[in-house]
Amino acid sequence: MVALDTISHVPHLHASGHGGSCAHEAAHAARAPEALAEAERQCGERGLRLTPIRKQVLEQLYATHRPMSAYDVIDGLAVSGIKRLAPVTVYRALDFLMTEGFVHKLESRNAFIACPFRHARGDLVVFMICEACGGVDEVTSDPLTRALSAIAEDHHFTPRARVIELQGACAHCRDDKMPVS
Numbered sequence: 001m002v003a004l005d006t007i008s009h010v011p012h013l014h015a016s017g018h019g020g021s022c023a024h025e026a027a028h029a030a031r032a033p034e035a036l037a038e039a040e041r042q043c044g045e046r047g048l049r050l051t052p053i054r055k056q057v058l059e060q061l062y063a064t065h066r067p068m069s070a071y072d073v074i075d076g077l078a079v080s081g082i083k084r085l086a087p088v089t090v091y092r093a094l095d096f097l098m099t100e101g102f103v104h105k106l107e108s109r110n111a112f113i114a115c116p117f118r119h120a121r122g123d124l125v126v127f128m129i130c131e132a133c134g135g136v137d138e139v140t141s142d143p144l145t146r147a148l149s150a151i152a153e154d155h156h157f158t159p160r161a162r163v164i165e166l167q168g169a170c171a172h173c174r175d176d177k178m179p180v181s
């Protein structure tokens with residue numbers, strides 16, 4: 001597990017306004033095989049198993065560049081020929097993937113995204129969510145993590161999750177000011 005020392009801005013999932021497959025989506029998809037292999041390796045290291053269902057759910061989240069609800073995951077898997085999974089099964093798999101740091105939850109949308117970055121599990125994650133195109137960029141910041149930890153400590157508060165969500169317009173949508181279909 002690698003803690004990032006500096007602010008790192010990593011284009012995580014970024015949907016551009018032109019629809020279909022874009023450079024960001026291609027980059028995201030290209031990460032999938034490596035990220036899945038890495039998840040399997042880390043599970044092995046921790047004495048855990050990336051069961052077929054856990055792996056299928058993670059693969060499904062890598063298949064798109066937008067956050068997915070549990071039902072989107074079920075639908076996506078059904079389209080790729082996997083029998084319709086019960087929601088509870090998918091939620092269990094998502095819980096496992098979140099606990100192990102392979103997936104994040106966007107609380108405001110009740111949706112999930114795969115995280116290919118090997119940051120520490122307790123790291124603060126900042127999501128910048130574009131309200132126009134639905135794209136999401138993920139950023140981690142050590143100074144921000146420390147600041148938030150200090151605030152929580154001052155208040156004797158134990159955070160379950162350290163996620164900050166910024167809603168707004170991504171650079172692409174802000175610059176283009178184009179209606180997005």
Ligand SMILES: [Zn+2]
Nearest residue numbers: 115117125138
């Ligand atoms: Zn992450």
Ligand SMILES: [Zn+2]
Nearest residue numbers: 130133170173
């Ligand atoms: Zn946008």
